[in-house]
Amino acid sequence: MNKVLTKHLGNMDQLAGIRLSRLESGNAAGKRIAEVYNAAGLRFSVLPDKCMDLFDLSYKGVNIAFHSKNALSAGEPFVPIPSEFFGYWSGGMLATCGLANIGGADDSDPTCVHPIHGRIGYQSADCFGYDCVWQGEEYILSLEGRMRETRLYGRSLELRRRIRTSLNASEVEITDTITNCSDAPEPVFLLYHFNFGYPLLCEDSVFFCPPSDLHELSDVGDTNYRSMNAPVDGSAHQTFRHKPLQGGTTVAGLYNPNLELAAYLRFDTAELPYLLEWKCMKSHDYVLAIEPVNCPVNGRCTDMANGDVPLLGAYESITYRVVLGIAEGEVAKKLISDSKQ
Numbered sequence: 597m598n599k600v601l602t603k604h605l606g607n608m609d610q611l612a613g614i615r616l617s618r619l620e621s622g623n624a625a626g627k628r629i630a631e632v633y634n635a636a637g638l639r640f641s642v643l644p645d646k647c648m649d650l651f652d653l654s655y656k657g658v659n660i661a662f663h664s665k666n667a668l669s670a671g672e673p674f675v676p677i678p679s680e681f682f683g684y685w686s687g688g689m690l691a692t693c694g695l696a697n698i699g700g701a702d703d704s705d706p707t708c709v710h711p712i713h714g715r716i717g718y719q720s721a722d723c724f725g726y727d728c729v730w731q732g733e734e735y736i737l738s739l740e741g742r743m744r745e746t747r748l749y750g751r752s753l754e755l756r757r758r759i760r761t762s763l764n765a766s767e768v769e770i771t772d773t774i775t776n777c778s779d780a781p782e783p784v785f786l787l788y789h790f791n792f793g794y795p796l797l798c799e800d801s802v803f804f805c806p807p808s809d810l811h812e813l814s815d816v817g818d819t820n821y822r823s824m825n826a827p828v829d830g831s832a833h834q835t836f837r838h839k840p841l842q843g844g845t846t847v848a849g850l851y852n853p854n855l856e857l858a859a860y861l862r863f864d865t866a867e868l869p870y871l872l873e874w875k876c877m878k879s880h881d882y883v884l885a886i887e888p889v890n891c892p893v894n895g896r897c898t899d900m901a902n903g904d905v906p907l908l909g910a911y912e913s914i915t916y917r918v919v920l921g922i923a924e925g926e927v928a929k930k931l932i933s934d935s936k937q
Contacts, residue, residue: 597730597733598730598733598735608728608735611634611635611763612633612634612635612728612735612737612763613632613633613728613737614630614631614632614726614728614737614739615630615631616628616629616630616631616726617629617631619668622667622668623666623667623668623669623684624667624668624669627643627645627646627668628643628644628645628724629641629642629643629644629651630642630643630644630726630739631652632737632739632759632761634737634761634762634763634764634765635763635764636655636763636764636765636766637655637656637657637766638653638654638655638761638765638766638768638922639652639653639654639655640652640653640654640689640768641653642739642759643668643688644720644721644724644741645720645721646686646717646718646719646720647692647716647717647718647719647721647743647755647757648721648724648739648741648743648757648759649688649689649690649691649692649717650688650689650690650759650768650920651663651668651686651688651689652688652689653689653768653920655766655857655859655922658795658796658855658857659793659794659795659796660689660792660793660796660859660922661687661688661689661791661792661793662687662688662689662791662792662793662794662797662882662883662885663686663687663688663793664685664686664687664881665880665881666683666684666685666686666687667686668686668688669684669686676701676709676710676711676715677711678700678701678711678712681701681711681712681713685713687791687793687883688791689790689791689920690770690788690789690790690791690920691713691717691789691791692716692717692786692787692788692789693713693714693716693717693785693786693787693788693789693887694714694716694717694745694784694785694786694787695714695715695716695745695753695755695774695784695785695786696708696710696714696715696745696751696783696785696896697710697711697712697713697714697715697785697896698713698714698785698786698787698889698891698893698896699712699713699893699895699896700712700895702895702896702897704896704897707750708747708750710896713787713789714745714785715745716743716745716755719743719744719745719755720743721741721742721743721757722741722742722744723740723741723742724739724740724741724742725739725740725741726738726739726740734762734763735762735763736760736761736762737760737761737762737763738758738759738760739758739759739760740756740757740758740759741756741757742754742755742756742757743755743757751776751778751782752776752777752778753774753775753776753777753778753782753784753908754774754775754777755772755773755774756772756773756774756775757770757771757772758770758771758772766921766922766923767919767920767921767922768919768920768921769917769918769919770788770917770918770919770920771915771916771917772786772915772916772917773913773914773915773916774786774908774913774914774915774916775908775911775912775913776908776909776910776911776912776913777911778910778911779910779911780910781907781908781909781910782907782908783900783905783906783907783908784890784905784906784907784908784914785890785891785896785899785905786868786889786890786916787872787887787888787889787890787893788861788863788868788887788888788889788918789885789887790861790885790886790887790920791883791884791885792850792859792883792884792885792886793882793883794882795852795855796850796852796855796857796859797824797850797852797882797883797884798824798826798852798854799824799825799826800824800852800853800854801824801850801851801852801853801884802822802823802824802850802851802853802932803821803822803823803824803848803849803850803873803875803884803886804822804848804849804850804851804858804931804932804935804936805838805840805846805847805848805849805871805873805935806840806841806842806846806847806848806935807840807841807842807936808838808839808840808841808871809838809839809841810836810837810838811836811837812834812835812836813835813836813837813872813893814832814833814834814835816832816834818834821834821836821873821875824875824877824884825877826877827877827878827879827880827882828877828878828879829878829879830878830879831876831877831878831879832878833874833875833876833877833878833881834874834875834876835872835873835874835875836872836873836875837870837871837872837873837892837893838870838871838872838873839869839870839871839892840865840869840871842865843865843866844864844865844866845862845863845864845865846862846863846864846865846871847860847861847862847931847934847935848860848861848871848886848888848935849861849886849931850884850886851928851929851931851932856924856925856928856929857922857923857924857928858922858923858924858928858931858932859920859921859922860920860921860922860923860931861886861888861918861919861920861921862918862919862921863888863916863917863918863919864917867890867915867916867917868888868889868890868916868918869890870888870889870890870891870892870893871886871887871888871889872885872886872887872889872893873885873886873887874887888918890905890906890916891904891905891906892904
């Protein structure tokens with residue numbers, strides 16, 4: 597414990613804490629929301645009833661996250677019909693996709709329809725808990741919970757998520773452990789759909805990532821994946837797939853030179869070898885998504901047929917880790933220069 601600091605305080609909640617409450621209005625009325633804040637100016641919300649995903653996120657009063665026109669919705673309205681997805685998807689800072697599908701809808705399986713983004717992002721956490729505690733000189737804020745994706749006569753997967761930050765941190769660490777609780781091997785799809793919005797995203801913002809094997813998946817024809825532009829009425833959205841050429845720890849993100857502020861993701865390509873970039877410059881749907889993913893996203897059937905999806909053996913577990921961070925000033929500029937090496 598930092599005794600010098602605590603002597604200045606009546607309660608650590610003056611500087612950092614977690615507040616759990618229930619929403620009282622809108623489509624998500626009755627759902628839990630955990631609001632996390634710290635002394636560095638980092639504020640974000642966690643949704644225990646939507647896979648413990650992050651919805652709001654700001655840094656020193658600057659919004660970082662994208663919210664869709666649909667606003668925050670409850671989990672129950674989820675319908676596995678492709679066209680309905682666009683009427684309830686909320687966006688948010690993080691929307692987890694998986695575990696049986698991550699891309700477009702797939703109805704080729706006669707036993708199950710696999711909806712857009714999959715089902716895990718709409719599962720509520722049980723065993724949910726949180727804590728604020730000194731660990732040596734560090735004051736740690738953490739949240740944990742378990743989500744399940746199951747099917748009678750079929751798969752039984754659980755995702756245990758831990759979200760962690762600290763008193764003076766500008767980073768959020770997300771650690772997911774997926775366990776196959778059945779007696780048969782199961783493919784595991786996982787995509788972290790991080791959604792960045794205005795004012796971090798603007799016409800002067802720049803996407804950065806290390807040198808990669810690049811493919812434009814949307815066939816729009818514009819290969820400019822780095823530069824952004826102001827919102828354009830009716831603009832087509834684009835999706836780029838990056839496969840970093842060097843293995844190990846990878847950093848990718850979005851930099852706003854006017855704010856001298858960058859938001860970045862740090863992950864290991866041994867766990868998440870691909871990175872999708874969803875660039876949507878359309879008015880009112882103005883968003884840049886950066887999405888570490890564990891397979892090439894060529895379509896569920898294609899990825900499985902090519903052996904590109906991790907296969908989790910009976911009763912086995914696999915762990916993934918992603919760090920979401922904010923950098924300012926010269927530190928933010930260095931992220932850009934480092935990504936070009």
